[in-house]
Amino acid sequence: MTHQPANPAHLSCPAPLEATDRVQLGHGSGGRLSAQLVARQFLPAFGNPALEALGDASIVTVPAGELAVSTDSFVVHPLEFPGGNIGSLAVHGTINDVAMMGARPICLTAGFVLEEGLSFAVLDRVIAEMARAAREAGVPIVAGDTKVVERGKADGLYINTTGLGAVDTQFQPAPARAQVGDVVLVSAPIARHGMAIMAAREGLQFESAITSDTACLTPLVDALRPLGMDVHVLRDPTRGGVASTLNEIAVASGFGVEIDEPAIPVPGDVRAACEMLGLDPLYVANEGVLVAFVAAARADEALRALRAHPLGAEAVALGRVVAAHPRLVALRTALGSTRIVDLLPGDQLPRIC
Amino acid sequence: MCLGIPGKITAIRDDAGLTMGVVDFGGIRRDVCLQYVSDEVAIGDYVIVHVGFAITRVDEDEARRTFEVLREMSQLEELDWMADVADASLKDTEKRA
Amino acid sequence: MRYLAEYRDPAIAKALIDRITTRATRRWTLMEVCGGQTHTIVRQGIDEFLDSAVEMIHGPGCPVCVTPLEQIDKALAIAAQPNVIFTSFGDMLRVPGSDCDLQQVRARGGDVKVVYSPLDALALARKHPEREVVFFAVGFETTAPANAMAVWRARELGVRNFSVLVSHVTVPPAITAILEAPDNRVQGFLAAGHVCAVMGYTEYEPIAARYRVPIIVTGFEPVDILEGIAMAVAQLEEGRHEVENQYVRSVRRLGTEPARALVAQVFELTDRPWRGIGTIPMSGLRLRDEFSAYDAERKFGVEGLRVTEPADCRAGDVLTGRIKPPQCTAFGTRCTPEHPLGAPMVSSEGACSAYFNLAKYRRGEGAEVGA
Numbered sequence: 055m056t057h058q059p060a061n062p063a064h065l066s067c068p069a070p071l072e073a074t075d076r077v078q079l080g081h082g083s084g085g086r087l088s089a090q091l092v093a094r095q096f097l098p099a100f101g102n103p104a105l106e107a108l109g110d111a112s113i114v115t116v117p118a119g120e121l122a123v124s125t126d127s128f129v130v131h132p133l134e135f136p137g138g139n140i141g142s143l144a145v146h147g148t149i150n151d152v153a154m155m156g157a158r159p160i161c162l163t164a165g166f167v168l169e170e171g172l173s174f175a176v177l178d179r180v181i182a183e184m185a186r187a188a189r190e191a192g193v194p195i196v197a198g199d200t201k202v203v204e205r206g207k208a209d210g211l212y213i214n215t216t217g218l219g220a221v222d223t224q225f226q227p228a229p230a231r232a233q234v235g236d237v238v239l240v241s242a243p244i245a246r247h248g249m250a251i252m253a254a255r256e257g258l259q260f261e262s263a264i265t266s267d268t269a270c271l272t273p274l275v276d277a278l279r280p281l282g283m284d285v286h287v288l289r290d291p292t293r294g295g296v297a298s299t300l301n302e303i304a305v306a307s308g309f310g311v312e313i314d315e316p317a318i319p320v321p322g323d324v325r326a327a328c329e330m331l332g333l334d335p336l337y338v339a340n341e342g343v344l345v346a347f348v349a350a351a352r353a354d355e356a357l358r359a360l361r362a363h364p365l366g367a368e369a370v371a372l373g374r375v376v377a378a379h380p381r382l383v384a385l386r387t388a389l390g391s392t393r394i395v396d397l398l399p400g401d402q403l404p405r406i407c
Numbered sequence: 408m409c410l411g412i413p414g415k416i417t418a419i420r421d422d423a424g425l426t427m428g429v430v431d432f433g434g435i436r437r438d439v440c441l442q443y444v445s446d447e448v449a450i451g452d453y454v455i456v457h458v459g460f461a462i463t464r465v466d467e468d469e470a471r472r473t474f475e476v477l478r479e480m481s482q483l484e485e486l487d488w489m490a491d492v493a494d495a496s497l498k499d500t501e502k503r504a
Numbered sequence: 505m506r507y508l509a510e511y512r513d514p515a516i517a518k519a520l521i522d523r524i525t526t527r528a529t530r531r532w533t534l535m536e537v538c539g540g541q542t543h544t545i546v547r548q549g550i551d552e553f554l555d556s557a558v559e560m561i562h563g564p565g566c567p568v569c570v571t572p573l574e575q576i577d578k579a580l581a582i583a584a585q586p587n588v589i590f591t592s593f594g595d596m597l598r599v600p601g602s603d604c605d606l607q608q609v610r611a612r613g614g615d616v617k618v619v620y621s622p623l624d625a626l627a628l629a630r631k632h633p634e635r636e637v638v639f640f641a642v643g644f645e646t647t648a649p650a651n652a653m654a655v656w657r658a659r660e661l662g663v664r665n666f667s668v669l670v671s672h673v674t675v676p677p678a679i680t681a682i683l684e685a686p687d688n689r690v691q692g693f694l695a696a697g698h699v700c701a702v703m704g705y706t707e708y709e710p711i712a713a714r715y716r717v718p719i720i721v722t723g724f725e726p727v728d729i730l731e732g733i734a735m736a737v738a739q740l741e742e743g744r745h746e747v748e749n750q751y752v753r754s755v756r757r758l759g760t761e762p763a764r765a766l767v768a769q770v771f772e773l774t775d776r777p778w779r780g781i782g783t784i785p786m787s788g789l790r791l792r793d794e795f796s797a798y799d800a801e802r803k804f805g806v807e808g809l810r811v812t813e814p815a816d817c818r819a820g821d822v823l824t825g826r827i828k829p830p831q832c833t834a835f836g837t838r839c840t841p842e843h844p845l846g847a848p849m850v851s852s853e854g855a856c857s858a859y860f861n862l863a864k865y866r867r868g869e870g871a872e873v874g875a
């Protein structure tokens with residue numbers, strides 16, 4: 055009897071054996087395709103002993119004392135943008151959240167929800183970015199998970215990362231610790247990430263050299279660590295921008311925050327993009343910037359420490375904490391008038407008016 | 408209605424009968440429809456752009472002229488203030504003399 | 505940015521403020537028509553600096569604020585339909601209709617997209633020939649040339665799956681309506697600079713003459729607005745009532761003629777309700793009959809929707825300067841930026857939302873995060 059090779063087109067099996075360039079439902083099923091995905095895509099990129107053991111959970115050693123834990127999900131669209139991709143954000147974002155507590159990041163987990171039909175080329179680029187970011191930060195991805203959902207249910211891909219960090223008992227910034235007289239510092243020019251994304255959005259496209267500022271901020275945090283308890287607050291102003299972060303700190307501390315409009319650092323092309331769309335840079339997302347509230351006596355020292363590092367080379371003082379207008383953020387214009395910088399009800403929308 | 412910003416034309420082309428161009432706004436560039444100003448603009452000119460359309464050409468000579476007037480006025484105001492301060496301190500000196 | 509940044513020069517602004525406050529021998533009442541001008545005035549605190557010399561009344565110059573409720577409801581009805589991609593400027597997404605807003609329609613599954621330009625909407629239609637693309641064509645005369653071109657181009661290119669929901673309004677009839685009101689207090693106007701860049705300012709000359717009010721064509725940056733106000737105050741002090749052009753770098757007396765011409769070819773004047781104010785005759789634009797294939801109202805059969813305006817929204821009185829927002833009983837209580845009753849609380853330069861922040865500041869309150 056001659057053996058005819060099966061015609062793949064006649065197979066009804068949902069996990070055909072031939073190579074494919076797109077994610078399929080079978081990749082999330084836990085079977086052979088899943089194993090292939092892990093072995094060929096994830097492990098080589100993230101490779102570390104804890105992950106490679108491939109147990110149901112990973113074993114890591116942590117120092118004695120308290121741990122800081124943070125989790126975040128990343129759903130950005132488009133998945134890729136100038137300066138990075140969703141993977142960069144997923145690693146930097148969670149490491150930064152841990153670092154903003156003054157903790158030293160130890161490890162990350164990464165959970166993926168992939169949309170059926172996502173191209174492997176894109177997935178590979180996302181994973182490569184995550185691997186690079188994790189390696190540069192010295193923070194391994196020790197545990198992961200992958201699920202695949204039907205076409206139309208996931209916008210390409212969603213990532214969740216959870217980060218652990220070791221609390222530093224000598225350095226514990228927290229929003230409630232802001233004090234009247236504190237100087238408000240910002241580590242770098244703002245609004246770059248949000249405008250880089252806007253430039254890539256369908257319906258708004260414009261050509262620009264604006265790149266996302268996504269970065270791991272631990273070097274800046276470490277630069278401030280010697281100032282100890284005089285660093286009262288550290289926050290990274292992501293969604294909602296500097297304005298939202300300052301509002302959160304004002305409310306948490308119960309004090310007012312005053313900033314000077316001429317001091318706000320915005321790169322020229324970012325400002326131009328904001329003008330075109332009618333957006334206020336204060337509300338635009340950042341991914342490589344931190345805001346620090348420092349005791350007045352040590353503000354200069356803090357600025358010098360930030361400026362010594364490339365990520366903080368353009369750090370400036372933005373304003374101060376005041377007893378007036380408690381829990382509100384006020385902005386002094388170049389003309390000398392004052393207006394409130396409030397939380398927006400939702401996302402800032404481009405306007406014509 | 409209002410959000411029109413000035414930008415500099417860096418390229419002009421014909422898009423199937425519609426005059427289109429690239430306008431640079433302080434470092435970012437966008438495709439803009441130049442149909443309404445096509446008779447009066449060239450590369451290097453500034454236009455006001457509203458929702459992707461150039462609605463008028465910026466008259467740079469007028470801008471320069473009127474801005475100079477404003478700047479002089481503001482310097483005069485400063486001189487007035489300085490004169491007032493000088494007057495006041497003169498009066499003070501006279502009083503004490 | 506050139507031709508923008510220099511008009512924010514604080515030294516020049518302060519000199520102009522000085523000039524205005526020393527020149528005025530009494531307090532004058534002026535109205536700026538354009539929402540973009542209101543934005544600058546409120547954000548820079550210009551009205552506070554000039555308080556002794558000028559009362560600024562914020563006029564109905566925000567097309568978002570004055571889009572009639574029935575047009576919003578038509579937009580919501582069309583956007584909810586399954587095969588439609590509903591495109592709009594960002595401003596319109598949170599404006600409340602009778603029942604909900606475009607953002608909520610999107611949350612419920614409608615395909616609602618923000619675009620920067622009507623040409624982007626047309627491009628979407630060409631890219632998705634199997635879908636119906638509708639563009640919400642709101643705005644003053646500044647935006648009409650763009651919307652006219654989108655329709656004109658659609659017809660030229662034979663695009664069938666594109667239509668516009670028109671809600672254009674024009675400025676001169678609104679100024680006239682305000683001046684005709686028996687309780688009118690406005691003594692001079694800052695005309696909208698970009699409206700005039702398109703249309704020129706010949707339409708304002710008979711208004712200035714008839715009602716004896718100075719009308720100054722004014723730009724949008726702090727120096728522009730202060731110079732415009734200074735010119736208005738000078739006229740009032742001297743007993744003159746003319747149209748003058750502050751925004752000379754962008755505005756010429758006859759405007760941009762090719763733009764006016766295409767607008768006249770594609771649109772015609774019609775009576776139009778202004779939300780909260782009422783119908784102002786011949787103050788709106790609608791598509792001419794030969795473009796009816798591009799009229800979304802006809803295509804989707806939404807002509808004649810019933811509307812129920814929230815009873816306590818006093819947007820009209822605010823927009824015409826009869827009351828200041830804090831005088832509305834719903835202000836800050838039933839009506840806040842989080843749950844607005846009307847458009848002036850939604851729009852970032854709507855008078856109500858501007859006052860809301862000022863009011864919180866004066867009371868020394870802080871927002872509860874997440875409230």
